[in-house]
Amino acid sequence: MVPANQTPESHLLATAAAATTSALAAASTAETRAMLADIGIGLTKAQALAAPKIFQLAHHLGERAVVKLLVVILRAFVDSLRVKEKPDAADLIALADDLARTYSHDSIKDIILALKEARTSGHNFYQALDVGTLYKLIAAYFEQKACFLENRHLDQKATGASQQAQAVQLLDDAAPRLLAHVAQQIPADHPNAEHLRQKLTITNQRARRGLITPAQAQQQRAEARAATQRQTRPDWKAGPEAQKRMDKRHREENNRLMNGNHD
Known part of the structure; x- marks a missing residue:
């Protein structure tokens, strides 16, 4: 159970800090998986985008602490799948380190959301999961995120153009009133x-x-x-x-x- 005075995020950080990297990579607990599920409730790309970036966490917590967090997330995901062949502890540690470097300007919540979407999308793992497949799933999420950001940028440009057109129309509509105001002066x-x-x-x-x-x-x-x-x-x-x-x-x-x- 997460203590009443702690958020799932802070409790997850405390869990990662309390164990060695090897121990975290070897197995997850039902409590850890529940915490990650709690963090993932209602999580969106926009929220993940607004979350602290991995390089910022590394600056405040240290690179090793960030890698341990990623190991916890990866191990919990692997254990949530009913497949016979799974990556071992060394593979997960290496993948966590690679993700921390590759996606340094994205957030931990991006990784959580990427794995959540992979698990709930109906992807068939054919009774086996290796590091290469894990990496592809996460990379696919970031490709979708890039499209999301591009579409949001286009929407913002369209909204800006619309607001500009409305402002011009307001000026046109105000011209007679301005004229009357001048006349009254x-x-x-x-x-x-x-x-x-x-x-x-x-x-x-x-x-x-x-x-x-x-x-x-x-x-x-x-x-x-x-x-x-x-x-x-x-x-x-x-x-x-x-x-x-x-x-x-x-x-x-x-x-x-x-x-x-x-x-």
């Missing part, structure tokens, strides 16, 4: 307030019809914003004749914008 007492609002409306309409490019529309909006900036002159007010001339000039400019004519 035009001071009500500005002498050209009505003209500037009309100019922004015309710019928006022409942009929607494709009569001007987005860059031209942006430039015209920027010009409208710039036109709202003026020095405060509370004593200034256009006379009646001057106001008429300004109104006429504004109407002519509006017509020019609507008709697409340029001076």
Whole structure:
């Protein structure tokens, strides 16, 4: 039984530390196999990918401790199969050492999941299991993992492209609101307030019809914003004749914008 204050992983590590490598490679126990089965419950490639890497464990625990862990895992798998011919202790130790070096940037949980999938996939061992077969089973898992990572990368790229398209659409949808916001910022007492609002409306309409490019529309909006900036002159007010001339000039400019004519 695993103590209540220990996880299966920590108990497995303690089990490996309490015995010699040779003893661990010679035989497994029902308790060890149960611990590994517990670790494998619901285990996925994504979880195995997120687990500490073998080289990281080797750095913290030592290379020999990692090899002993792999020996425990391999021995438990071999003993779980009802085959007559099985690898001996020396073979399993050599395989564990090779796996620690070959898959140093993968995790112990990858190895556990690889063997779990091999055992539950219906693979026929024909009453015999050798080190070569074990290695092929584990290598096949890592080929599948490579495909899994490639597909996940493609999914992430597709999701990113979709999010980018949504962002562009949001900007397009927000353009009328931005235009209205700019129009609302035009001071009500500005002498050209009505003209500037009309100019922004015309710019928006022409942009929607494709009569001007987005860059031209942006430039015209920027010009409208710039036109709202003026020095405060509370004593200034256009006379009646001057106001008429300004109104006429504004109407002519509006017509020019609507008709697409340029001076």
